[in-house]
Amino acid sequence: MSLNLRSYWAGFKAVIVFTIIVIVYTFFMTGVGQLGMPDKANGSMITNAQGEVVGSSLIGQSFVDSKGEALPQYFQSRPSAASNPDLDEDNVNYWAAASSGTNKGHQDEDLIKSVTDLREAIAEREGVSVKDVPADATTSSSSGLDPHISPAYAAIQVKRVAKERNLTEEQVENLVKKNTTHRGLGFVGEDVVNVVTLNLALDELK
Amino acid sequence: MVYIYAFLAFALIALILAAIYKPLGDYMYNVFTSDKDLFFEKWIYKIIGVDSKKGQTWKAYLRGVLGFSLMSVLFLYLLQRIQHWLPFNMGFDNVPGPLAFNTAASFVTNTNWQSYSPDVTLGYTVQFAGLAVQNFVSAAVGIAVAIALVRGFAWRKSETIGNFWVDLTRATMRLLMPIAIVMGIILIALGVTQNFADWIHVTTIAGNEQTIMQGPVASQEVIKELGTNGGGFFNANSSHPYENPNMWTNLIEILLMLCIPVALTRTTGRMVGNIKQGYALLGAMVVLFGISFLCVVTAESFSSDPITNLTGGSMEGKENRFGIVWSGLFGTTSTSTSTGAVNSMHDSYTALGGMMYMLNMMLGEVSPGGVGAGLYGILVMAIVTVFIAGLMVGRTPEYLGKKIGPREMKMASLYFLVMPITVVAGVALSFAVPFARQSIFDTSLNNSGNHGFSEVVYAFTSAANNNGSAFAGITADTPWLDTMLGLAVLLGRFLPIALVIALAGSLAKQDIVPETSGTMKTDNRLFVFLLVFVIFIISALTFFPTLALGPLAEGLEGLVA
Numbered sequence: 159m160s161l162n163l164r165s166y167w168a169g170f171k172a173v174i175v176f177t178i179i180v181i182v183y184t185f186f187m188t189g190v191g192q193l194g195m196p197d198k199a200n201g202s203m204i205t206n207a208q209g210e211v212v213g214s215s216l217i218g219q220s221f222v223d224s225k226g227e228a229l230p231q232y233f234q235s236r237p238s239a240a241s242n243p244d245l246d247e248d249n250v251n252y253w254a255a256a257s258s259g260t261n262k263g264h265q266d267e268d269l270i271k272s273v274t275d276l277r278e279a280i281a282e283r284e285g286v287s288v289k290d291v292p293a294d295a296t297t298s299s300s301s302g303l304d305p306h307i308s309p310a311y312a313a314i315q316v317k318r319v320a321k322e323r324n325l326t327e328e329q330v331e332n333l334v335k336k337n338t339t340h341r342g343l344g345f346v347g348e349d350v351v352n353v354v355t356l357n358l359a360l361d362e363l364k
Numbered sequence: 365m366v367y368i369y370a371f372l373a374f375a376l377i378a379l380i381l382a383a384i385y386k387p388l389g390d391y392m393y394n395v396f397t398s399d400k401d402l403f404f405e406k407w408i409y410k411i412i413g414v415d416s417k418k419g420q421t422w423k424a425y426l427r428g429v430l431g432f433s434l435m436s437v438l439f440l441y442l443l444q445r446i447q448h449w450l451p452f453n454m455g456f457d458n459v460p461g462p463l464a465f466n467t468a469a470s471f472v473t474n475t476n477w478q479s480y481s482p483d484v485t486l487g488y489t490v491q492f493a494g495l496a497v498q499n500f501v502s503a504a505v506g507i508a509v510a511i512a513l514v515r516g517f518a519w520r521k522s523e524t525i526g527n528f529w530v531d532l533t534r535a536t537m538r539l540l541m542p543i544a545i546v547m548g549i550i551l552i553a554l555g556v557t558q559n560f561a562d563w564i565h566v567t568t569i570a571g572n573e574q575t576i577m578q579g580p581v582a583s584q585e586v587i588k589e590l591g592t593n594g595g596g597f598f599n600a601n602s603s604h605p606y607e608n609p610n611m612w613t614n615l616i617e618i619l620l621m622l623c624i625p626v627a628l629t630r631t632t633g634r635m636v637g638n639i640k641q642g643y644a645l646l647g648a649m650v651v652l653f654g655i656s657f658l659c660v661v662t663a664e665s666f667s668s669d670p671i672t673n674l675t676g677g678s679m680e681g682k683e684n685r686f687g688i689v690w691s692g693l694f695g696t697t698s699t700s701t702s703t704g705a706v707n708s709m710h711d712s713y714t715a716l717g718g719m720m721y722m723l724n725m726m727l728g729e730v731s732p733g734g735v736g737a738g739l740y741g742i743l744v745m746a747i748v749t750v751f752i753a754g755l756m757v758g759r760t761p762e763y764l765g766k767k768i769g770p771r772e773m774k775m776a777s778l779y780f781l782v783m784p785i786t787v788v789a790g791v792a793l794s795f796a797v798p799f800a801r802q803s804i805f806d807t808s809l810n811n812s813g814n815h816g817f818s819e820v821v822y823a824f825t826s827a828a829n830n831n832g833s834a835f836a837g838i839t840a841d842t843p844w845l846d847t848m849l850g851l852a853v854l855l856g857r858f859l860p861i862a863l864v865i866a867l868a869g870s871l872a873k874q875d876i877v878p879e880t881s882g883t884m885k886t887d888n889r890l891f892v893f894l895l896v897f898v899i900f901i902i903s904a905l906t907f908f909p910t911l912a913l914g915p916l917a918e919g920l921e922g923l924v925a
Binding site: 161162165166167169170171172173175176177179180181183184187188190191192194198199200202203205207211212213214216217218219220221222223224229232236240242243244250252253254255256257258259260261262263264265266269270273274277289291293294295296298299300301302303304305306307308329339341342343345346347348350352354357358360361 | 368369370372373376408411412413415424427428430431432434435436439469475481483484492493494496498500501508512529532536538541545546549552553554555558560561563564565566568569570572573574576577578582583584598600601603604605606609610611612614615667669670671672674675676677678679680681682683684685686687690691704706707708709711712713714718799810811812813814815818820835836837918919924
């Protein structure tokens with residue numbers, strides 16, 4: 159094929175034209191978001207009773223101390239593979255600037271071991287049998303930022319949280335219900351409990 | 365129980381697509397057959413310097429595609445190399461050369477393979493002024509090429525096959541842009557972020573530190589799905605809650621990926637004057653898609669792989685809000701189109717579930733395939749099908765009124781050889797060449813044994829098919845994989861496109877053969893069956909040995925253990 163400079167020149171100009179069009183599009187969309195739905199467009203951030211921003215209702219958090227030990231007064235999130243790359247060892251995870259899954263296959267021995275250990279730890283922590291630890295409690299999500307736990311995982315945590323906070327189990331169960339999203343139309347998505355908003359609501363009971 | 369949910373999910377998607385099939389297909393028909401230019405299109409043609417009324421021969425059309433794409437690669441490469449001096453770079457440095465080449469090649473070819481990790485590599489400007497631009501125009505190029513091939517069937521005794529610049533502009537401005545604006549705004553309303561803010565540092569409820577990335581996500585998310593591109597704004601792609609916050613955004617994103625490839629079969633039917641021909645192509649797509657989805661749901665629900673056995677469900681690498689069914693539907697959609705977006709980590713699927721995703725791509729991504737690419741892919745397979753059927757009954761094969769002669773068959777055969785050769789050669793070299801092998805084992809693999817092998821197979825399959833999804837544990841940012849995968853995406857994109865455009869040229873030159881009683885019908889169920897059979901046989905024969913070493917062996921290991 160002969161070298162045809164004209165099509166390259168036309169191609170170059172076309173790239174520039176479409177780049178400008180898409181930049182205008184991006185700013186237009188941002189304008190619509192910022193003017194029409196600023197809360198959503200700015201990340202669905204949530205604040206505590208003192209008005210401080212404590213995170214986003216869409217982004218999961220971990221409820222552990224700096225050593226990675228579960229804080230008993232909070233509902234616990236799933237394990238997370240999103241760790242802060244600037245730290246040598248990140249015990250907290252849910253680092254929302256490095257979203258990631260473990261990407262481990264089902265035969266991976268490290269994963270099998272960590273899942274086995276975690277199942278036993280959770281069963282002991284919640285005082286249930288290992289069989290009653292649901293699948294999502296011991297597996298890492300895809301983003302490492304999953305803000306949700308399954309209703310089953312929430313259910314086995316109610317007793318502990320109620321005891322730690324001197325609340326009745328019914329009070330805690332009511333809050334769990336309030337922070338549960340059901341399947342759309344009965345079959346779109348899954349039933350989930352938002353741990354972030356649930357724990358925030360618990361703190362605000364005080 | 366899980367099958368009821370799976371069936372309802374499938375039915376809902378099918379129902380909505382059925383409702384938009386006719387309006388969208390007819391709209392695209394009008395876009396690509398109208399001889400009127402809109403006022404802003406006239407400006408664009410004036411700036412680019414092309415005569416929109418002038419048809420192009422297949423060679424001129426191909427030169428347009430290649431000229432535009434080469435300039436796109438150079439521009440996107442350059443943009444990444446000067447990132448440090450651009451606004452909104454979020455403190456990131458210039459992207460290193462090999463990585464910038466890989467990313468540029470990947471986005472221009474509609475692949476959106478991501479060797480880079482967006483969270484630690486790219487600021488906002490490269491994303492919206494570089495990647496998002498290619499999300500629009502690489503999709504438009506795919507549609508243009510598909511339309512050119514359909515014109516080859518529909519036009520008679522024509523030296524020309526349309527005008528590339530017109531097809532490119534119309535696909536971008538009349539089709540992708542309006543849908544992106546409307547659906548993008550809906551995504552924002554459902555919680556997808558859209559801002560230019562700095563990252564937010566917070567002290568969390570439990571008193572820990574958390575940094576939350578922001579950005580103009582919705583504007584890029586919508587076109588990433590609509591144009592079957594798939595490159596995530598964030599590392600975790602569509603599983604990141606800011607890209608895909610809930611079940612409704614998930615549903616919308618699945619529909620966005622499917623709507624154009626599916627409706628293009630209607631456009632094809634209209635252009636060749638028989639909408640039943642479009643139904644037949646669609647029928648084959650639906651059968652392949654449905655079977656694959658069923659297999660994924662089965663594997664993920666009833667696998668005996670160790671982790672699933674241990675935990676009681678395959679939730680590793682899946683988000684709770686999507687669960688098995690809606691992760692499976694998204695993954696099947698993403699790998700059956702050329703999107704490659706993920707809302708769950710394919711690397712952590714059960715052996716056989718992950719294999720189905722590979723197989724979707726190995727079929728050549730025709731169920732329904734990427735925007736445009738899926739259509740020309742299945743049209744080529746239809747040509748192969750009539751040829752095989754013609755051999756059996758001893759007649760000259762015809763398809764859509766055009767004779768399939770030796771020249772057409774050569775191009776169709778070369779077409780379906782490009783992808784498997786690229787994949788198998790890439791995988792073989794990665795394990796055979798000593799320094800490559802070392803780089804793979806020392807740096808790239810995240811898993812060992814058969815699953816590690818699968819990671820490499822998946823990478824090359826995804827690249828050669830311009831999909832872009834990954835068994836994402838693999839570290840692809842090594843000199844070997846950056847270069848080889850970069851070459852694979854370019855070969856996997858432009859060789860088939862060149863063959864398709866040449867095919868369009870040779871078909872357009874022919875007159876239309878009148879249908880006789882001896883003509884094989886290509887708009888009935890028998891043909892759908894044959895087409896599915898041919899697509900399956902060709903890839904099954906090619907890839908069975910490869911799959912046997914990877915996911916099949918891994919799955920058997922799970923059964924034994």
